[in-house]
Amino acid sequence: MTDITQHTAARPSADFLHRFSVRDAGTLIGLVVILAVFGALVPGFFAERNLINILPQSSINACLALGMTLVIISGGIDLSVGPTAALSAVISASMLVAGVPFPLAIAAGFAIGLACGLLNGVLVAYVGLQPFIVTLGTLSTYRALALIYTGGNPVLGLPAGFRAIFNGSLFGLPLAVIIVAVVALIAWIILKKTPFGEYLLAVGGNEEAAYIAGVPIARTKIAAYMISGLLAALAAQILIGRLGAAEPILGNLWELDAIAAAAIGGASLMGGKGSVVGTILGAVILGSMRNGLTLMNVQSFYQLLATGLIILAAMLIDRVTRGRG
Amino acid sequence: MSARLQFDSISKLFPAVRALSDVSFSVGAGEIHGLLGENGAGKSTLLRILSGVYRPTAGSVLIDGRPVTLNNPVQARAAGVAMIHQELQQVPRLSVAQNMFLGHPPMRGGVFVDRRQQERRAAEALAAIDPTIDPAAPLGSLKVAQRQIVEIARALLDRARIVAMDEPTSSLTPSEFERLAEVIAGLARDGVAVVYVSHKLDEVFGICQRATIMRDGAVVETVDLAQVSEKAVVSMMVGRELAQEQHRSHASGEIRLSVRGLASATKVRDVSFDLHRGEVLGIAGLVGSGRTELLRLLAGADRASSGTMEIDGKAIKLSSPRGGIAAGIGLVPEERKREGIVPLRSISSNMALASMGVFAPRGVIDHRRLKRVAAEKMKRVNLRPFLLDRPIRLFSGGNQQKAIIGRWLAAGTRILLFDEPTRGIDVGAKAEIYHLIEELAAEGHSAIVVSSELPEVIRLADRVLVMRDGTVAAELGRASLSEQAIAAHAIPQTEIEAGKAQGRRAGA
Structure with missing residues (x-):
């Protein structure tokens, strides 16, 4: 017994390094390379103002991608994040315009996000439908509800007080960035330090084994979809705060960027694998690439091309280095 | 030639x-x-x-x-x-x-x-x-x-x-x-x-x-x-002599688990038996005789359609393995890769999966405590190599099996259900698993061992239930235990006659 305790007590620093996985280091190197390339090509890319710009531009995608990461780790996928955000946005916005107090309107938006996630989760976990199909169906459904609710028109004229909440800054950083950073920290704690995180990894890694080991499968999956829905609603609040209006078509194709960020960050669509740090880095990689290309006046077609190539490159590097770390 | x-x-x-x-x-x-x-x-x-x-x-x-x-x-x-x-x-x-x-x-x-x-x-x-x-x-x-x-x-x-x-x-x-x-x-x-x-x-x-x-x-x-x-x-x-192993019984008279009339919708019908403290109960029978299904009922992995279970005299009703674990029952499944391990996760994580509540009393996992318990339990089951943070998929079948047993030890399980505990495991690790099962019995755990390998059943079991067509066809004590006796009860009568007709020796 004595040698065991010494063994574990002697390595707290090694333990800390151990937590920063090889895969995350790879994503970080990717980000550094991309930053270096744009730094060399684009004058003023490293200007403080521009760097401060990249983060808020990445924050909405990062917020969605964190929820997506948890769902992907559980062995699922959530294609409905964009329409969930839209539905949450138009409902919050119309309440705000009608003069409902901010906290209540924001809470209603969050409740919509949770409800959308709950429906996805129940259909996946209890009814046993495939996540891809379920969320493909709710993708259309939630979008349709947002369009029907607004008659297809944007909700305009959000109160300035509401907009100020999400456009403010703290310690020189935009509040949206701080909010997403806090969310990332919570997600990291969930994944690394709570039973729920272990359950997510186990359910996605081997559902049958997790069941035999007593893991509450259905609850775990539903919670993942509900978090994803909640974070989509949070992204929606940040966006309508920034824009001052809520369009029922907002969030189109958000799910693809979120999946891309998670995958670049090392999440496996087979489930059982994924990293909060990696996903954040993945979102910043996508964000800085878009920022750099825009500054270079590259046409949006080529930006799309670059996004595609980055995803494929990340997956190829993954494949080549697989089985280590 | x-x-x-x-x-x-x-x-x-x-x-x-x-x-x-x-x-x-x-x-x-x-x-x-x-x-x-x-x-x-x-x-x-x-x-x-x-x-x-x-x-x-x-x-x-x-x-x-x-x-x-x-x-x-x-x-x-x-x-x-x-x-x-x-x-x-x-x-x-x-x-x-x-x-x-x-x-x-x-x-x-x-x-x-x-x-x-x-x-x-x-x-x-x-x-x-x-x-x-x-x-x-x-x-x-x-x-x-x-x-x-x-x-x-x-x-x-x-x-x-x-x-x-x-x-x-x-x-x-x-x-x-x-x-x-x-x-x-x-x-x-x-x-x-x-x-x-x-x-x-x-x-x-x-x-x-x-x-x-x-x-x-x-x-x-x-x-x-x-x-x-x-x-x-x-x-x-x-590369060495394996000691000739003798069976040792640690069974006490105290009844730990009592099963009456247990049945499932399909494969199991009317199974009754008692399991004592420190006892290793063998279950023999052909593949398809309902052995695996019985273990799944006992673990709560499948729901029983009728029958009762009592642990230490208290009736329990199981609707999920979670309930089984709470009652002190743990299943070491037959297909390790499919039902046992979470391949990408470490030995520690795999071990802790069934007892997360213990390691996270206030919602956050106490990793220091988890490491200490993992080190203790894995030392107990003699994991080799002793690398607790290494993904379990990189270990041999025998060591994966030891980690699964360690999972139940960490969860405080008192009744261990083993389904083909040494399938695909080599001779050396096999002997270790046998030892482990015996030591656990000596410490007061009760075990049920389902196995197709008759020498394994005979080596381990204090008592053997022979299953046939979903029910217990015979109960054999140590005195009457032999491969011939088990085979005679396990094989449906029709097959014995068919075997005789072809001039083969029945059950050989």
Whole structure:
């Protein structure tokens, strides 16, 4: 017994390094390379103002991608994040315009996000439908509800007080960035330090084994979809705060960027694998690439091309280095 | 007897590992040659070289005296080598005939698959060994034993001169094994050289003439099986004498688990028994007799349709394994990869999965405590190598099994349910698992051990229930325990008569 305790007590620093996985280091190197390339090509890319710009531009995608990461780790996928955000946005916005107090309107938006996630989760976990199909169906459904609710028109004229909440800054950083950073920290704690995180990894890694080991499968999956829905609603609040209006078509194709960020960050669509740090880095990689290309006046077609190539490159590097770390 | 197959000084180096060094032996035409060794001894690497998956670093493979190049599986097949894998490589949704011609179906006009010819030729090949198999049936509807036979028929179609079989019988019943043994003997009569890999020594002694024993990538010896004992072969495999094990009972009179009239919707009916504190209760019976299903009911993994369970006199009703764990019951499942381990997660995580509440009393996991308990439990089960943060998939089957047992120890489980605890586990680790089960019993745990290996049941059990057709057909105490007694109760009466009709000894 004595040698065991010494063994574990002697390595707290090694333990800390151990937590920063090889895969995350790879994503970080990717980000550094991309930053270096744009730094060399684009004058003023490293200007403080521009760097401060990249983060808020990445924050909405990062917020969605964190929820997506948890769902992907559980062995699922959530294609409905964009329409969930839209539905949450138009409902919050119309309440705000009608003069409902901010906290209540924001809470209603969050409740919509949770409800959308709950429906996805129940259909996946209890009814046993495939996540891809379920969320493909709710993708259309939630979008349709947002369009029907607004008659297809944007909700305009959000109160300035509401907009100020999400456009403010703290310690020189935009509040949206701080909010997403806090969310990332919570997600990291969930994944690394709570039973729920272990359950997510186990359910996605081997559902049958997790069941035999007593893991509450259905609850775990539903919670993942509900978090994803909640974070989509949070992204929606940040966006309508920034824009001052809520369009029922907002969030189109958000799910693809979120999946891309998670995958670049090392999440496996087979489930059982994924990293909060990696996903954040993945979102910043996508964000800085878009920022750099825009500054270079590259046409949006080529930006799309670059996004595609980055995803494929990340997956190829993954494949080549697989089985280590 | 000419050497149909000869391995000549084969070596295989991987980066950092010498998997095979200077392996030489030969197999004659018409010989069934056993290949024995613990996991990691190099058997699989050698078979992969034979089937063209790996290329040897040095040395050569000779077929009928001529060196052959086996750079890929297609070349190996063309050279007359057929490989029958432990985990069958077949497509369940396709028909038997389609599977037999997978990758090279007979064509008509160079474009269309000639289904009629495909089925006819499949039927011809099957007729020689098992005419009861319908070539048009979906492969998934066949039993594992029949699928093995389909693979052998496929080898016949390919006019294989060499058939290598990797653990073909790991999930067969005794009568299915006998049938397979006949088929293999038929192959040998036709001049095929058979390489037969198995962990089950009694089978190897039963059907092989000679055997090559490997250890640490090298040949220990090629022996004539008529002239050596099983014990001698085992010590060659493990490189040391395994102590002769005696059964020791730790059962007390105190009843821990009491089961009455337990039944499931399908496979289990009216099972009643008591399990005592410190007792190891064996459950024998054929595959399909309801043993696995019974364990799943006891663990809460499936729901019972009727019947009662009591633990220490208190009635319990289980609707999920979570409930079973709370009541102190843990299942060590048969299919470790599918139901036991979470492959990408570490040993510690796999161990802690069933007792997260203990490690996170306030919602956040106390990793220091988890590490301490993991170190303690894994030391207890003698995990090797002792790397608690390493993904469990990188460990051998035996060590994965130890980690699963450790999972239940960490969860404070008092009743351990083992389903085929040593399937696919090598001889050395097997002995360790037996020891562990006994030690746990000595500490007051109760265990139920389901096993198809009768020597295993006899070695471990204080008492044996023999299952047949979903219910307990007999209860045997230590005094009346023998392989013959178990077999006599396990086999349905009709099969015994059928066996007699064919002039075979029943239950042998």
